Amino acid sequence: xxxxxxxxxxxxxYGFGAGVEYNSFFADLMYKVNEVKANLEDDKEVLGKxxxxxxxxxxxxxxxxSF
Numbered sequence: 001x002x003x004x005x006x007x008x009x010x011x012x013x014y015g016f017g018a019g020v021e022y023n024s025f026f027a028d029l030m031y032k033v034n035e036v037k038a039n040l041e042d043d044k045e046v047l048g049k050x051x052x053x054x055x056x057x058x059x060x061x062x063x064x065x066s067f
Contacts, residue, residue, distance in 0.1 A: 007039040017058075024064045031057050 017030030033055040040048045 005041045007041060008036055009039070010035065010037045012036075019060075021064075024066065026060075026062050026064060028060045029057070030060075031055070 012035040013033070015030055015032035017028055019026060019028030033053070035054075036052040038050050038052060039046050040050075
């Protein structure tokens with residue numbers, strides 16, 4: 001049986017966004033990015049390299065309760 005090692009490096013997360021609030025309602029918009037590089041290795045050599053970059057835009061709505 002062959003064993004493979006996975007090496008993850010250069011992990012980075014960043015995001016920016018803005019939001020508004022009116023009375024008890026709010027809305028926000030964000031842009032978020034995850035960046036990861038992976039190496040697949042066996043005992044002797046690197047078999048492959050892959051970038052796993054993931055970005056998304058999120059839109060949120062809500063209501064703030066005051067008790």
